[in-house]
Amino acid sequence: MAWHRELLIGFDLETTGTDVEADRIVTAAVVALEPDGTVSSERTWLLDPGVAIPAQASAIHGISTDHARRHGLPAASSVEDIAEAVAEVLRSGTPLVVMNARYDLSLLDRECRRYGLRSITERLGTAPAPVVDPLVIDKHVDKYRKGKRALHALCAHYGVTLEEAHDARADAVAAVRVVRSMGERHRPVGAMSLTDLHALQIRAAAAQSASLQAYLRRTNPTAVVESAWPVIPRSR
Template identity: 30%
Template sequence: MQLNLKNPLVIFDLETTGMNIASDRIVEISYLKVSPNGKEECKTLRLNPEMPIPPQSTEIHGISDADVADCPTFVEVAKNLAKDIEGCDLAGYNSNRFDIPLLAEEFIRADVDIDLMKRKFIDVQTIFYKKEPRTLSAAFKFYCDGDLENAHSAEADTRATYEVLKAQLDRYEDLENDVNYLSKFSSFNRNADFAGRIVLDDNDEEIFNFGKYKGQKVADVLKRDPGYYGWILQGDFTLHTKKVITNVKLRSFNK
């Protein structure tokens, strides 16, 4: 089944130095841009993360420090990458919890102003887990009746994700071929930040989703405990989480 698109859809996958959204970096990004008319464009960029790649990460994706020594940094490609994905909805495998938050962090570090929160996100892993909880290789076998070769290669995983998404639409009649629907279905929470530390309630107000103030409104907590804001800014939270909380704080000053 072909996707019913109103906006271009970018299916992407990252290979990184590790799994810490706040501190790890991208070493490879591959993205498949699918236009509403069905046209497909695929690009793969290998990047110098400007930090050592841990051996355990190299064991997974096969990319070493030597492989990226002469590659551009994210800062050098950030503007062109932002231009490529501007106005596009995003899809990936475990992308809502990892790839999109990490990509947003890299854009913030590069001082590139792109508001990914305005886009729709489809997480193929979430759809898969809700329907058939397994790995991407198993998903490809289950939905596409094939073996995923070169798993953990960004381009192979990207194309497999795209094929699985189309096959999911073919298999499940209750899945609507609509990006808005798929974005909502592949999300567990309505996040205000990419890391899911802050969520939105039914009135679109920001709520803490962690710590001692979990379940309480961010604006109320910042008024009641101003020091908590400073603790967050100094803590091991993502730049985007800090940005969202700062915006809530600034908004209260303007009231």
Template identity: 30%
Template structure:
């Protein structure tokens, strides 16, 4: 079944140096841009992460230091990547919890002011787990009756993810064929940041989701404990989390001035 789109959607997959959103880097990125008229545009780049790739990670995705030594850095690729995704919704496999947060970090690190305010994100893994609870390889076999022979290649995983979503829509009558519904269905608990450090209370206020101030309103803590804000900005938190914290603090200040 053809995916019903209101605007383009970019399915993408990252291969990385590890799983730490704040400190690990991209070594390969593949983007499949699907347009409402059904046209597709695909791009895959190897990326020099400017740091060693641990051998245990290379054993998983097959990308070594030597393979990326002469490839562009993500900062060099960032304008091309952002140009592809800036007008699109996003889709991926475990993308809400890993790929989108890590991509946001890399874009911010490259000086690109990445935002998700007007972007929907569809996590195909979440739909799969809610319906079948398996892996991408099993999903590809189950929904598409194909073997994913090149798993952990960003390009193969990206193409498989797109095909699985189309097959999921075909299989499940309960799934509506529109990106807003699919984004809501595939979302987890809502957070203000990607990494899950800032949540929301029942009134929609940002609250800390960790540490000694868990459950407390962020704007109250930042106002009453300015030293805590300084500590957060200097600690090893993701750049996007720091961006959200700064925006909350500035919003509170602007409200006072008004």
């Protein structure tokens, strides 16, 4: 059976910002969706990130610094739980669906380093795979479509209902439903093996970054856009 008609597991983070090197996890979700679309298991986390949550981030995901400090779990133990939950999915060979995986998986990697924990790569003995990233796939299969490519925009384009946007659980579920719709609509992608699909996304993400970098260098000759996917290598 095609990969998008099998069990898929969505992963999402809500965070303190958009810098993978400096920002922290606030909420996380790992949600399993069966082939019929039902949620068969889920794990969610609310963390006390140990730093103030900027007002701009709170406005997006609705978690204030005070709420996280009052109700959040300790960050170090939670990051360990999240990392092991993600590694367990990948050890099983089940596809991990992550919208903009380059961000979420890289930030989780940096959180592991922050607390002296083993990264996903270290737990697996190899880079995270198989990962399915609706952002990378959509840009590959529909390169010239105008408009936004954020999760809410992909949901609208692929006919998926997004409830409670920027809630980690809701976003994880929506991302899975989007890639299922992609697999049906774009049959060559849906017919790929997971190994080939993962390799395609590595190449596609690099090409997309190179294109954006070339565009930015029209006005900023030193602009650099990260090409690695699904995890940005750590700087030394």
